[in-house]
Amino acid sequence: MTSIVLGQGRDGSDTCIDLPELLATRLLVQGNSGSGKSHLLRRLLEQTATLVQQVMIDPEGDFVTLADHYGHLVIDVEDQSEASLRAAGERVRAHRASVVLNLEQVEAEMQLRAAGAFLNGMFEAPRAHWYPVLVVVDEAQLFAPVAGGDTSDEARRLSLGAMTNLMCRGRKRGLAGVIATQRLAKLAKNVAAEASNFLMGRTFLDIDMARAADLLGMERRAAESFRDLARGQFMALGPALSRRPKLVTIGPVTTASHATGPVLVPLEPVSAEDLRDIILEPVHEFTPRPRRESRPPPPDLLAQLDAYGAEREAEEPAPAAIVVEADPDQLWLLVAEVVAGEGSDYKPLATLYQDFQLRARIQGLSRNVLELGPFHRMLATIRAGLDRERSESEDWKQAQAIAATLPEDVQGVFLLLARTALDGETCPGDEALARAYGTHSLGRARRQLNYLEEREVIVLQETPLGRRVAIVGLGWQTA
Structure with a gap:
């Protein structure tokens, strides 16, 4: 009991x-x-x-x-x-x-x-x-x-x-x-x-x-x-x-509430006349400014770029429709620029995706050249430390297939563990896990390891020399 x-x-x-x-x-x-x-x-x-x-x-x-x-x-x-x-x-x-x-x-x-x-x-x-x-x-x-x-x-x-x-x-x-x-x-x-x-x-x-x-x-x-x-x-x-x-x-408790009960404080002697002047002091009422005519908010930058492109096509019609094919290497570089941005580890996925769309439009590509799902997987792969060539390997495609079965918020953590296990490197520390999870809390990052073990995609082992992780189904292990 x-x-x-x-x-x-x-x-x-x-x-x-x-x-x-x-x-x-x-x-x-x-x-x-x-x-x-x-x-x-x-x-x-x-x-x-x-x-x-x-x-x-x-x-x-x-x-x-x-x-x-x-x-x-x-x-x-x-x-x-x-x-x-x-x-x-x-x-x-x-x-x-x-x-x-x-x-x-x-x-x-x-x-x-x-x-x-x-x-x-x-x-x-x-x-x-x-x-x-x-x-x-x-x-x-x-x-x-x-x-x-x-x-x-x-x-x-x-x-x-x-x-x-x-x-x-x-x-x-x-x-x-x-x-x-x-x-x-x-x-x-x-x-x-x-x-x-x-x-x-x-x-x-x-x-x-x-x-x-x-x-x-x-x-x-x-x-x-x-x-x-x-x-x-x-x-x-x-x-x-x-x-x-x-x-x-x-029994007694260890913590205490921020709120405290009322405490008796001696009253300071102040004359009634002084209090009258303080409490009944006239309030200055300011004349409100005339309202300005409301204007519609300006369109966002992506919408302006789309509109500019449409105007140019209308003014100077091309003799034949030209379809710009997206170069996979170019897309990789654009996503890598997003990852390298200041504070990108802790920005929401939607904000990072909008940043990528803006960069794509500047390069003359369609803003929908890469859907959100593939963008997220490429983003997590780059954060995990892989280069363009290795990301196309059969081993990494197996790791991505396992990651696709997990919730989006823990896929980055799993791919980071998979990459370090694939290379036989030391298991990532709490700070690296926190960056992959997009949080400043080391405790929350550590809990994702237990969650991934419960989902039976990793095997976690705590040893006197440190933490080891093995990837279930692939046989990779961290050092």
């Missing part, structure tokens, strides 16, 4: 939580604001950080500090679309990354949409990626409300559907929901009812105390004891916690 120490009981003994049982039966935490729910969740996340993959839905940005100590990936949703968040949720499961979804910088409508899209992406991941994941949702009443609020019905349905899938159908997919709420009355019943483990903190309303007592199997007259709980104290019940209601005081 894999157990972690959650805190201490009334007699000072350790109170443990059975992690495999928790993954199978889910957890519900209730407590008024200030009762210690966030402290409890942080304790649970810290104690299980090295044991199971974690995903934290964080509406207030309280848990981003986990990244500094435990390597969690922080995803800020303010610049992300719903489609990208759904794809990110699926990729998180594929790469087994622990993630904090930071919703602090967006309004309530976008919080619901972002959480719903991300959770749905995790839920819809292929069966091959159904690894155990601890999905912690703070302030769950925001994402699974019992009634409508200021957000649109569409956003509320998206979020509620994702939360329902997490709690009702997530177990078979390896998703273990841990939800925390201020009041059970605010949380949708079909979401709360699926939890089998409960941690009930301080609460004052009679209806909340009665409902908490019913869930824990306590007598009604004992419900008032919830008013007397101190901050960080919870009544625990469930197959992963205790077979009988048990008082637990949550």
Whole structure:
């Protein structure tokens, strides 16, 4: 049994939580604001950080500090679309990354949409990626409300559907929901009812105390004891916690939230007249400038080049149509120039492809002389360190065929490993892997090796002298 120490009981003994049982039966935490729910969740996340993959839905940005100590990936949703968040949720499961979804910088409508899209992406991941994941949702009443609020019905349905899938159908997919709420009355019943483990903190309303007592199997007259709980104290019940209601005081944590509580600061003595002058100081209203006539935005440079070519053809028609055949060596040189550009390792593929199209048009070639797929493969081959002649060899075509079965974002990493293994060179270091993956994070780059091994395209071996990689099916090995 894999157990972690959650805190201490009334007699000072350790109170443990059975992690495999928790993954199978889910957890519900209730407590008024200030009762210690966030402290409890942080304790649970810290104690299980090295044991199971974690995903934290964080509406207030309280848990981003986990990244500094435990390597969690922080995803800020303010610049992300719903489609990208759904794809990110699926990729998180594929790469087994622990993630904090930071919703602090967006309004309530976008919080619901972002959480719903991300959770749905995790839920819809292929069966091959159904690894155990601890999905912690703070302030769950925001994402699974019992009634409508200021957000649109569409956003509320998206979020509620994702939360329902997490709690009702997530177990078979390896998703273990841990939800925390201020009041059970605010949380949708079909979401709360699926939890089998409960941690009930301080609460004052009679209806909340009665409902908490019913869930824990306590007598009604004992419900008032919830008013007397101190901050960080919870009544625990469930197959992963205790077979009988048990008082637990949550243990200490290593990390802390960026947000701090209010601190009393002495007031500086200022006369009322001085305050009047400061607070009621006149506001200068500036006369707005007259609006300029709106002009259509200029076309991009590629469009201008196309238009210029069309005008020249109209003015000076050629006697016969001349088709400029693309020279493979010329295309190779153009792609090599793109690779050699400053910061190209970390630019998106679409930006690099647009740069190539511009260079092709300057050379008199069609902007579609090389499609995106072949461009990406040629780009990855050049980054891997091959020259034009060797890229046409039968050995390298076999490596490219294996790379074509992998997601686009890891093809560059695989081809780099294949080239070094083909030449019998030392296995690339973390920085080289990070450049091939297009990231500054060395930890993310290292995780791609484990992913490629899970896909059974490489065999990874850690030795006292360093890392070795063998390519499955080809028999190449790094030194």
